[in-house]
Amino acid sequence: MAIVSRGFHGRPRAGGDRLPPGQYLVDDFPVLSAGPTPRVPTDRWEFVIDTESGQTHRWSWQDLMALPSQTPTVDIHCVTRWSKLDTTWEGVSLDVLFEDVETAADYALVHSYGGYTTNLPLEELLDGKAWIAHRFDGEELAPVHGGPARLLVPHLYLWKSAKWVRGIRLLNEDWPGFWETAGYHNFGDPWLEQRYEDD
Amino acid sequence: MTRPPRRPTWRAARLTGVRPETGSARTLRFEVPGWPGHLAGQHVDVRVTAEDGYSAQRSYSLAAPADGDAIELTVEAVPDGEVSPYLTEVIEAGDEVEIRGPVGGWFVWRPESTAPVLLVGGGAGIVPLMAMIRARRLAGSRVPFRLLYSLRDPGSRYYADELRRPDPGLDVAYLYSRSTPEGWPRLAGRIMLDDLAEGGWPADFEPDCYVCGPTGFVERAADLLLALGHAPGRVRTERFGPTGG
Ligand SMILES: Cc1cc2nc3c(=O)[nH]c(=O)nc-3n(C[C@H](O)[C@H](O)[C@H](O)COP(=O)(O)OP(=O)(O)OC[C@H]3O[C@@H](n4cnc5c(N)ncnc54)[C@H](O)[C@@H]3O)c2cc1C
Numbered sequence: 001m002a003i004v005s006r007g008f009h010g011r012p013r014a015g016g017d018r019l020p021p022g023q024y025l026v027d028d029f030p031v032l033s034a035g036p037t038p039r040v041p042t043d044r045w046e047f048v049i050d051t052e053s054g055q056t057h058r059w060s061w062q063d064l065m066a067l068p069s070q071t072p073t074v075d076i077h078c079v080t081r082w083s084k085l086d087t088t089w090e091g092v093s094l095d096v097l098f099e100d101v102e103t104a105a106d107y108a109l110v111h112s113y114g115g116y117t118t119n120l121p122l123e124e125l126l127d128g129k130a131w132i133a134h135r136f137d138g139e140e141l142a143p144v145h146g147g148p149a150r151l152l153v154p155h156l157y158l159w160k161s162a163k164w165v166r167g168i169r170l171l172n173e174d175w176p177g178f179w180e181t182a183g184y185h186n187f188g189d190p191w192l193e194q195r196y197e198d199d
Numbered sequence: 200m201t202r203p204p205r206r207p208t209w210r211a212a213r214l215t216g217v218r219p220e221t222g223s224a225r226t227l228r229f230e231v232p233g234w235p236g237h238l239a240g241q242h243v244d245v246r247v248t249a250e251d252g253y254s255a256q257r258s259y260s261l262a263a264p265a266d267g268d269a270i271e272l273t274v275e276a277v278p279d280g281e282v283s284p285y286l287t288e289v290i291e292a293g294d295e296v297e298i299r300g301p302v303g304g305w306f307v308w309r310p311e312s313t314a315p316v317l318l319v320g321g322g323a324g325i326v327p328l329m330a331m332i333r334a335r336r337l338a339g340s341r342v343p344f345r346l347l348y349s350l351r352d353p354g355s356r357y358y359a360d361e362l363r364r365p366d367p368g369l370d371v372a373y374l375y376s377r378s379t380p381e382g383w384p385r386l387a388g389r390i391m392l393d394d395l396a397e398g399g400w401p402a403d404f405e406p407d408c409y410v411c412g413p414t415g416f417v418e419r420a421a422d423l424l425l426a427l428g429h430a431p432g433r434v435r436t437e438r439f440g441p442t443g444g
Contacts, residue, residue, distance in 0.1 A: 036421035
């Protein structure tokens with residue numbers, strides 16, 4: 001039984017069963033990143049997938065815009081405890097980007113402009129679970145939220161949804177990313193409250 | 200980067216003392232049996248639980264270096280907030296919360312570090328920076344520190360007496376965003392390039408920069424530091440919240 005804090009009542013409860021344990025709802029969109037916000041002009045932007053056998057697949061901004069996009073509406077959960085329901089995005093499903101990629105790798109290391117990295121099993125990026133998102137709430141994705149494009153993997157804590165995404169390296173072995181090396185959980189499932197290394 | 204201590208569990212924490220900082224912020228001292236120690240810049244998660252079992256958790260920066268089992272937090276009341284008004288207005292000495300931490304291995308200053316340091320704080324963002332100033336003093340470090348502290352108005356200054364006392368090697372400059380003390384040379388306004396150019400270190404000194412505060416403040420100050428030529432890898436940021444001064 002948790003310790004009761006005398007005199008604490010809390011807000012009327014909201015969110016219901018869409019709120020993972022330990023999270024609270026926000027209406028705005030807080031920002032969490034470890035450093036300054038990189039500015040990446042779209043004429044110099046590219047996205048790459050490097051496979052474990054050394055093949056590289058590249059997309060320019062125009063290439064990305066020419067691909068079929070989807071408009072997922074998803075709930076997002078940040079490890080700093082806020083959750084935001086029904087966020088609307090537009091982006092290209094990673095299934096589309098991986099169509100011509102030949103790989104037997106199990107792991108993906110996502111890297112960003114600015115040097116950020118995050119790791120996840122490749123299967124968490126496929127089968128309709130992840131996008132390269134370039135619009136949020138009907139507008140171009142703002143730089144503070146990861147624009148021009150960010151990864152969106154809403155079923156994991158939001159630090160896995162790398163902002164300013166630049167590419168994915170496919171690896172046979174798991175390689176911890178930035179926060180994963182700094183004590184955060186390797187997988188980051190909000191429903192299992194996998195916040196920190198030993199959770 | 201070294202690894203922070205492995206993730207500890209929730210610990211019971213008893214409030215042992217309170218110091219007002221401003222009309223809307225106060226420093227809380229908790230006794231946390233078994234506290235493992237921490238680095239300046241790290242934060243904790245605080246969990247408060249109501250009688251009916253409902254609980255809420257928020258992050259708060261550690262305001263001072265570890266002192267045995269005692270830790271200090273400084274909390275600003277966010278209007279209509281769920282947790283901060285409880286911590287600033289309701290909780291009394293003897294009451295208990297739960298605390299887990301320390302958290303964060305990136306936004307930290309280590310006493311063995313030799314690079315000059317620039318601290319840029321907005322509002323409650325001063326809290327982890329104050330922990331760094333105190334850790335420097337405690338360690339007898341000679342590393343030069345500069346603090347640029349942006350405040351809404353003269354009444355919202357935390358740690359006022361302590362920052363007024365001379366601390367060799369630490370320069371403190373104040374910026375006011377809404378209203379200044381009488382006769383203050385700088386007009387009230389948001390942080391600008393000149394503030395950082397004059398009050399900071401030249402980029403070729405390669406200082407470690409720590410920027411903390413409300414998101415808008417951090418975005419702006421970090422962008423300005425890059426514009427002054429500081430390397431992105433030397434600008435560490437901690438964003439406290441979505442809005443505010
Ligand atoms: C790493 C980290 C360290 C932090 N350290 C400190 C600290 O040392 N001292 C401190 O006072 N706070 C600190 N915070 C902020 C703190 O965690 C809470 O967000 C804050 O106390 C508000 O919580 P609440 O429950 O009162 O408000 P909520 O009920 O969460 O929010 C109420 C309303 O206020 C808005 N809001 C939420 N947070 C803020 C904010 N920080 N500023 C302005 N508006 C906000 C919300 O969007 C909402 O509209 C830190 C946050 C992080 C992520």
